[in-house]
Amino acid sequence: VQQISGMLTKLFQRVRLEKTGQVDPRAAELTLSLLAAMYDRSGTGYIKTRSAAAALIALSGDTLLAKYRAFFQFYAVPDGKVALITRSALRSLLTDLNQIPAIVGESCSLSCVEIATHSCFHGVLNSAIVEEKFLSWLRLEPAVLLWLPICYRLSVTEMVSHQARCR
Numbered sequence: 644v645q646q647i648s649g650m651l652t653k654l655f656q657r658v659r660l661e662k663t664g665q666v667d668p669r670a671a672e673l674t675l676s677l678l679a680a681m682y683d684r685s686g687t688g689y690i691k692t693r694s695a696a697a698a699l700i701a702l703s704g705d706t707l708l709a710k711y712r713a714f715f716q717f718y719a720v721p722d723g724k725v726a727l728i729t730r731s732a733l734r735s736l737l738t739d740l741n742q743i744p745a746i747v748g749e750s751c752s753l754s755c756v757e758i759a760t761h762s763c764f765h766g767v768l769n770s771a772i773v774e775e776k777f778l779s780w781l782r783l784e785p786a787v788l789l790w791l792p793i794c795y796r797l798s799v800t801e802m803v804s805h806q807a808r809c810r
Contacts (some may be wrong), residue, residue, distance in 0.1 A: 644688045647695050648675050672734055674699075681742040693717055694739040699803050701743055707795050711781045714740075715774045727771035737787055744790050761785040 651671040659666040667673065678698060682690040700713045718736045721727035728736075737756045744750055763780045764772065784792055 644675070644679065644683065644690055647678065647690055647692065649771070651792055668692060677746070681746050682739075691739075693735075694742070695737045697736060698743055701740055702789060704798065705804050707781075707792055708778070710791070711778055711793075712774070715777050719774070722771065725773060727769075729771040730760055730764060730772075733763055733777075740788060740791070749790070755787045759785045 645691075648671065651674050655666055655670040655674075658670075659668075678690055678695050679686075681698060682694045696717050699715060700710050700717070703710065714725070714736055715728060718732040719728045720732065734756055737759055738753075741750055741756065762785060763777070767776070781788070
């Protein structure tokens with residue numbers, strides 16, 4: 644938690660310099676509190692860096708494709724010249740991401756994670772998949788992660804500006 648706190652402080656200090664007046668001075672503290680509520684419910688003082696990174700990626704303002712690629716990079720394992728994501732790594736990713744809607748009482752059961760993992764690996768003979776297979780599965784918007792593209796679309800529509808007058 645202390646390491647993540649330090650990283651968040653540095654991150655938000657940089658952003659505050661780039662976007663003057665747009666970053667709450669308590670952003671690092673509030674983000675850490677959210678991460679602790681999601682990943683350290685028992686108050687051990689320990690949060691997996693990978694879990695925190697997944698949440699920050701999911702909640703970032705980046706495009707869906709960029710988020711999906713970043714998830715792959717954080718959870719994939721190198722296999723020679725290519726990186727692969729295993730079933731267990733996908734389960735970990737989905738479980739970590741499932742903590743985000745769970746914080747507002749909208750979680751799904753572990754069976755949802757298993758169903759999603761099975762659907763991603765459907766027809767795959769190997770124990771791991773390449774990034775392109777992972778991305779094509781995510782583009783199908785699996786139910787366990789349906790909240791992610793919906794939140795992204797909502798955030799994008801907030802930025803839309805119409806030059807029309809209402810009567």
